[in-house]
Amino acid sequence: MRDDTHRASTGVIRITTYTLGLMAEETPPASPEPPRAPVTAADVLAWLEETAEAVRSGELDAPALIDLLGQLRQASTACANASDWALLAAREAGASLRQIAPVFGKGYVRAPAARLEKLHREVLSSEQFLELMRRRMGTG
Numbered sequence: 001m002r003d004d005t006h007r008a009s010t011g012v013i014r015i016t017t018y019t020l021g022l023m024a025e026e027t028p029p030a031s032p033e034p035p036r037a038p039v040t041a042a043d044v045l046a047w048l049e050e051t052a053e054a055v056r057s058g059e060l061d062a063p064a065l066i067d068l069l070g071q072l073r074q075a076s077t078a079c080a081n082a083s084d085w086a087l088l089a090a091r092e093a094g095a096s097l098r099q100i101a102p103v104f105g106k107g108y109v110r111a112p113a114a115r116l117e118k119l120h121r122e123v124l125s126s127e128q129f130l131e132l133m134r135r136r137m138g139t140g
Contacts, residue, residue, distance in 0.1 A: 039079070081133055084119055087112060088126035 051068070054060045060068070090100055097109035097116075104111040123129045 037082075039075075081129075084115070085126050085129050085133070087115060088119060088123070088129055091116065092126055 051060070055065070087100065097112050100112045101109045104115075119129065123132055
């Protein structure tokens with residue numbers, strides 16, 4: 001023990017497999033990162049500011065903007081579908097309508113309840129919803 005103390009004070013530290021084992025036990029396992037949306041409001045705003053500058057400088061003409069509009073409408077539909085899937089999955093995972101309501105911007109449960117009711121007319125689960133989206137995209 002005294003020899004190890006001396007080595008530590010001189011900057012030489014002896015690491016054994018036993019020490020590594022203890023270190024591994026003391027280190028809590030890394031928790032997986034929670035999933036993140038593929039695009040955020042901040043991402044969209046930054047892109048919008050860059051694109052608006054390109055329009056002001058004349059880099060984008062009307063046909064390019066019309067093409068861009070079509071792309072954005074498709075992306076908007078994809079985001080709405082992803083939101084619907086997440087709503088179904090959250091309910092299946094046990095989330096209550098009261099827990100979900102704030103993300104709808106309301107303090108009451110009518111908005112998510114109405115959305116779920118509409119979704120349940122087509123599908124019963126998030127997996128069925130995903131399969132429906134695959135069929136609509138022609139990949140399933």
